[in-house]
Amino acid sequence: MSDLVDPETDPAPRRGTDRTNFQHLADADPIAVRDPLAELLGVVPEGDPLVVGFPEVVLAAGHACPAVAGAYRATQLALNDLYPDDLPVRSDIAVEVGGEPDDHGLGPMANVVSHVTGADRETGFTGFGGYGGRENLLSFTDLDGPGRTFAFHRLDTDDSVRVSFAPGAVGMSPPGEDGGSVTDLIPKLVAGEASDAERRRFYDQWHNRVQRVLRAAPGDDSPFTLRHPEH
Structure with a gap:
């Protein structure tokens, strides 16, 4: 019997195997x-x-x-x-x-x-x-x-x-709403202790900064x- 998963019967089929499912991706000219x-x-x-x-x-x-x-x-x-x-x-x-x-x-x-x-x-x-x-x-x-x-x-x-x-x-590292840097959340993210709100805040600030760099x-x-x- 094949070890390959049957996509018609697998209760948890894999997602995104035909292309990368980018959750956040900054825009840049090629x-x-x-x-x-x-x-x-x-x-x-x-x-x-x-x-x-x-x-x-x-x-x-x-x-x-x-x-x-x-x-x-x-x-x-x-x-x-x-x-x-x-x-x-x-x-x-x-x-x-x-x-x-x-x-x-x-x-x-x-x-x-x-x-x-x-x-x-x-x-x-x-x-x-x-x-x-x-x-x-x-x-x-x-x-x-x-x-x-x-x-x-x-x-x-x-x-x-x-x-x-x-x-x-100057202008490339905007602080968060509490005045802190986006990098302050990294230890909590790595430890799996960040809340959903903190994760969203990190993603928004992180990728906003990436976008600023790409457009500078x-x-x-x-x-x-x-x-x-x-x-």
Whole structure:
């Protein structure tokens, strides 16, 4: 007898197995990138982009948080700056991450950047005879900047831009009705002691903050800063 559940007789059929049942998901513009390898292998027509959306990044990370949103938005801002008139091209983008992989939250942020740009560490795909390779295009190093800083380098033009993300910037962490921070509820949530009202409050504030990050533009009171290093 098969161990598979019969959906017609199972008293508690599984839900959401055909797609992710997002309960909360912030809205963000997708990022389109060309992938020479995808074109070479016929995954997409030549010249057509792969379109990466925030939901895919959330699925890869397993959660949505200000850090994941910040890495997504930082990548988006950098690519918009480096490619004002063209689609970004994977394997032509190198990224330096300011810090160490085990710095709090930085490893997952680097994974988001890699997911979008294709730039990877020594475990990245080497390509076909070097074509479309991504290995050693992402590295961790010391970078100056407010908050988490990423340096994006366009290999075909030698243009670079640094994007810094400071989630504690003014206006990015609105307090709750009682004046407390949304993070104050995390210990109760983890312990399973939060009330339904507290859970709703946490979800609303948490995902509101994620949304603010995804919509933020560089400027005064912004969590994002863009700089162009001198060659």
